[in-house]
Amino acid sequence: MTIWQALRRPRFLLSSWPWRGLAYLASGGVLGMVIAIVLFTIAITGAVLSLFVIGLAVLALLPLCGLVVGPIERWRLRLVDPVPVSSPHRPPSRPGAWAWFTHRYREPSTWREFACTLLLAVLGLADLIGLSIVLTSVGLLIGSPVIIAFSDRSEEVINLGPGWQVNSIGEALPVVPIGVLLAVVFAYLIAAWAGGRANLTRFLLAPRESELGERVVALTRSRARLVDAFQAERRRIERDLHDGAQQRLVALSVELGLARLDAPPGSDVARRVASAHEQAKLALAELRELIRGVHPQVLTDRGLAPAVTEVAGRAVVPVEVHVDVPRRLAPEIEAAAYFVVTEALTNVDRHSKATSATVRGGIHNGLLNVEILDDGVGGADPALGSGLVGLADRIAVVDGALTVVSPIGGPTLLRVEIPVR
Known part of the structure; x- marks a missing residue:
């Protein structure tokens, strides 16, 4: 649940969310003040030393400050929004400090983090000033009787505004309900302001679709290389x-x-x-x-259909095979399909109490379809340790899908679809 969702709940004031919003803004104010001092120091130092090469190097560090602030802001977001924000940065393609610097400067996420850093330096100070005014005002209104009771002054003690002075406990008591009402109003306003700030931060720091697409492509290629190496x-x-x-x-x-x-x-x-x-x-x-x-030798030498025929011949239950694959497929696809058939026929022998089974396979619309059908008792459940979860994981590696239809009483149909590359 986010702070925006909490605002719509009746028990919002009794929950921890008002305090979390206050903590988010207060910590942002302190962090913004520190960031403003650091940025100002770096900028002044770089400007003074700009006549030398080292001054330019110091100024070049300014955009990289976001690399430090970005992770802190992603962590602070968890105060008001529990959905984590992943880092948009990708590792450089080459080793070395220069490759790292050039790679970070080319990344759009580096500049978005720098923009977030500049906004935090400005808005954080504004948050700190605003919270100070709000907390001081509410504290004076609610605590005015206590302040007057412990004051030694006989003259005007509290000035709440132009023409509004409180000099005695009798004058202070009617002010307390006003302070409580303002505390309730400010609790909602602070939470809403914290939610707006969090949305802005998430917009700047969250990975873009293009960056996520690049990472998906990189992960897909990496997985393909691992599968090839494994095979x-x-x-x-x-x-x-x-x-x-x-x-x-x-x-x-x-x-x-x-x-x-x-x-x-x-x-x-x-x-x-x-x-x-x-x-x-x-x-x-x-x-x-x-x-x-x-890895069966027949699969390497002759392909999927002969390998499936061989494994079907070793099954205890009579198996009818109809596999028509007119050409050799990628080794990882043939291996995945073969081991699915092997595990499925093993399950038929051990668990199904079937009297016969059928294996069908072929290529249709760019997909390798393999079906294993038996006339057993059905009720196949991945949670019972029948190996179906492992089969699904093996098929997922080659971007395939596995479907199991196994009602109580049978029959059981296991179907695999793998894109042919």
Whole structure:
């Protein structure tokens, strides 16, 4: 809730919002006074030293003062507006102090922050003067009986304005309700003024749509590079396992098989060699499953349709495959679609109690569509740990969308749409 929303509530005066608005304006006034002194000092120093190069360097620091004030103002905004304002600045493309300075000078957000700094120096002082007058006036009106009671003066004690003097407690008591009424009015006015100041600050400091668009493009490119690097690393690991550890296990299994034939039948050596042979074959089978989970060779060599056909052939439930992808797609797209099918068929085997499943896939209107349908009991829920959240995250990496329709009693339909690049 912002201070503008709080102003419309009946219990506004009983809430913390009037004090938060007062704190926002008062802290802005103090900060504005400090900023005015700093800016004046920098400007005078630069002007005096302008005959030398160092003077120009000092003057060049003036616009960069907003880089210090901007984060402070974003933090102060939280007093009256809980919605955070993100920094519009982007890191420079090259390292070094000169690259940093030139990059900051070219950024429009740097100059908007400098404008916010100048406004704070002017309006902050105005806030401080206005708050001083308001608080002094209300304090005199409400506290006039106390002031007179503790005063030793017998003559005129309080001058509230032209022709309005209060000299006794009897004259001061009727003034107190006026002070209370003014305190209520000023509470609303101060909150409204604080809200207006906050809106102006947010307008100057919040990132523009063009800047947000540039950041989205940069993040998208960065994510694409990470996905490419991740897929390349998976393929490297798959090749190392396939050409290294798997080949050694195959050779070991062959050697143990030959040793098993040469060992005396029924001897302890024959039994131990036979046991080692079986363990080697189990390790080889597990390694092959691991390689398929990292990145199947058939996906790299032949593409999505043959890879889906292979994984469907290993499923416990009979799976009918209709995948028609006439051309090779980007490796990250093929990998995302393949692992979605793999995880979906694993869920079918483990949870669905289905008797059959169907996998369909094809390219339509620039989208790769993959559907997995089973005749199981339905009720698939991501919250139950069925892996659907992980699938959605994997598809989101390639800008795809995942849809699950799984009513109680079935059937369950999992549909994936991925833009084809």
